């Protein structure tokens with residue numbers, strides 16, 4: 128039987144395929160159950176392992192899915208394999224398709240003004256039956272934040288996509304979820320830029336070879352520091368695993384010593 132969750136650097140990943148999680152989300156939308164979903168890539172895991180507030184925020188999510196081959200690979204190394212990677216962008220596409228079929232209301236928050244406007248045009252063309260109940264770019268001051276939040280709450284969207292990049296998007300969701308009655312909330316990083324055509328997603332061949340990260344590095348070399356974090360993440364998981372093994376060994380040794388002492392005492 129499949130394991131239901133896999134813990135990586137203290138983050139509890141749900142072991143669902145893309146199809147399975149979409150099935151769950153479909154039901155939750157139907158039942159109007161408020162749902163926070165995080166698609167965590169290695170950068171997010173690393174950031175959470177170093178920032179307790181962020182870790183706390185993402186641990187309030189209803190579902191955490193692995194976004195990135197790095198996460199799936201380490202799950203195999205830890206012998207608690209996750210079924211497949213479920214990128215935020217793919218989930219966004221599935222949700223948009225569902226919204227189109229069921230005429231759901233969506234709300235988008237994040238990205239630059241030009242990007243969000245182009246993405247909204249694209250969405251309206253591609254998914255004509257869904258309802259865009261509102262949107263706003265992601266560069267806002269505190270005062271505007273309040274107005275946008277009020278607007279989003281009043282519109283009562285079924286799906287809220289927050290495209291402000293980590294950690295901002297998950298912090299926004301975790302802080303503001305309580306003001307909404309229902310809705311699926313998901314942080315989608317740079318997905319709006321992709322829908323807008325401002326950033327190109329890796330072609331399928333690269334994705335199938337699990338080299339999407341490398342493609343992004345080639346296309347946006349300034350991201351090299353971020354790419355490096357994938358390897359830091361993998362290193363950290365290896366290191367933690369070794370530490371755990373040592374701890375376990377010490378416990379076994381301590382346990383054995385206790386047994387021996389007991390036997391000596393008993394004569």
Ligand code: UDP
Nearest residue numbers: 237238239265266290291292316317318320
């Ligand atoms: N962004 C935003 N507000 C901010 C900072 C970033 O809306 O204060 C947007 C940014 O314009 C971009 C997205 O957040 O569209 C982050 O994209 P990135 O490529 O970093 O995300 P990734 O998919 O790599 O996590």
